[in-house]
Amino acid sequence: MATLAEVARHAGVSASTVSYVLSGKRSISEETRLRVESSIRELGYHPNAGARALASSRSHIIALMVPLRTDMYVPVMMEIAIAVATAARGFGHDVLLLTGEEGPEAVRRVAASGLADAMIVMDVELEDERVPLLRESARPSVLIGLPADPAGLTCVDLDFGATGALCADHLAQLGHRDVAVVGEAAAVYQRHTGFAERTLDGLRTRAKEHGMRVIHRPCEGSYESTAGVLARIFEERPDTSALVVQNEAAVGPMLALLRQQGRAVPEDVSVVAICPEQVALQASVQLTSVALPAQEMGRQAVELVMAKIEGREAAPVTLLPPQLTVRASTGPAPSAA
């Protein structure tokens, strides 16, 4: 494995010159630069990561903490993770994958060992035990998600409050009066994941302004649980004419069940989903949906974290504006029974 010194010898310059060619931190004559660069190529030189990290106290690594649980919609997590990795490479950084398993200890370990220069944390709960550690840590961090108290932190998230409101607006405009929310798994609410509660709040508040009634039922996402949730919804509120689906996993089963029950979408029941575009497009009915911009969130998180690494200011809270796309699953409310 070639070293800096070998490249230097090969190019007939000193090691420091090669280093400056690589970093561009001092001016180098065109001629030398080209000679050094060709030596680098010829020897297939790649700087040693450890040595570079030691000397510069920068590892060029960003740690990404992903949740361990599987009650969240996994493809979204994966999409964010891949977007983070891709964006980080664009800044010459790599991504270290930390699972939630280690818990807050991972934060300490990675920060203290200098393994990573910064941290991106996903699946943040309202009262997350990692948050105090991040706040005190010397290393920059960015959260994907919004804790109850974001003071002193940098957060990126979809504006879930506005998302809920947007769904309410759309349904109100179509004349719906009774709306049911097919929510996330009960466990998601129990551990106070921010986005689920914020969506609900946003929707309820706006629905109230529109004079709509809202009921909400958690849903595990399996066919069986979805069937149970739907049954209870229509039992309790037979006039329900619109469903907002928060749990992407429930989308498929729900459409199947509605069809089976002879409820036409959107003639009898309108459906709005909060899900990735792909899910909305692959369903049996093209779904009116608010997109979950996973890639965008990953990209933004990386940009913010890079800004902080480089000592620039970063906006404390970035809420991405939701976008509702009208497709075939929503229509005017059926005239009252």
Next chain:
Amino acid sequence: MATLAEVARHAGVSASTVSYVLSGKRSISEETRLRVESSIRELGYHPNAGARALASSRSHIIALMVPLRTDMYVPVMMEIAIAVATAARGFGHDVLLLTGEEGPEAVRRVAASGLADAMIVMDVELEDERVPLLRESARPSVLIGLPADPAGLTCVDLDFGATGALCADHLAQLGHRDVAVVGEAAAVYQRHTGFAERTLDGLRTRAKEHGMRVIHRPCEGSYESTAGVLARIFEERPDTSALVVQNEAAVGPMLALLRQQGRAVPEDVSVVAICPEQVALQASVQLTSVALPAQEMGRQAVELVMAKIEGREAAPVTLLPPQLTVRASTGPAPSAA
């Protein structure tokens, strides 16, 4: 941030002694060891990753290359990735996430820079361009998946040939004569991903022995494409009494479509899926399925890669035996029309 030297001073010993306490590579008296350990705790010392990597030329990092594409069933990928990360931590290692985007160059970069001690590569194609690089590389690697020529490599995979055969056996035993395979997306075959072709081969071969007829149709997994595939299957082979579903995404749509068409499962049509247990259990009918042991594959890959890092021998090819679980979606073939 505390350093080794500070711990040494605090404990009244030399730096090398602290190092040996940490690594256990030389004997240390009980007394000194305890004193050093308490100093470590008191100072909150974590060894600097860069320095350690430089001095020992071991980064304690394993690189994991995941595919960029989204035409594979993503949750399986994610489950493997998390299993790899978790298992690696058990060996005191961390996982670096590389996306396919950088392509083979990533292999070179990571190997040459000493960023990672070893590599685990997912989504291997039959003729994968990363394979020659891995074979020549000085660093250990393990593939999840099986290329056409696994010579000189270490691979872990589900035995997809046996998986196909197992499905054939089960259906033959139930008296089915006409079987249709709802396959992966066409793109998966086009790039010659091993598992898809092997499953099909295994199934076809065994089916022939049982005197069953098999047709195979690729399926993108969306509701629409699944509908198209099903229609063509029953048009071409009206006597089809059993479906083997290879593309997990198609499971939900398919069951919905069968119900809609008035085909009862398993009375009219039996269904066998190759999918994670969770998918089989959450469907509208509990599915007879061959499990995709994502966690097991991740775990095994890490164990093999650790063996190679430590200079031990590793079995060249590990094929996990498939397990078919009979549930509610398969039954005796309907007596001939």
Next chain:
DNA sequence: TCTACCCAGCGACGCGCTTCGACGAAAGAG
């Protein structure tokens, strides 16, 4: 012509750790 300055490049040091050889003390062999 002399000073002031900038440009290119060099040498040396240090980042924090691992590891090798050495050494004194204690223990066992003859």
Next chain:
DNA sequence: CTCTTTCGTCGAAGCGCGTCGCTGGGTAGA
């Protein structure tokens, strides 16, 4: 009681790179 081992510890030499301060030569201004 001496000679060899073994044990526990230390000091020093790097690992490969980044960075600081310095220098020799060239340029420009006075």
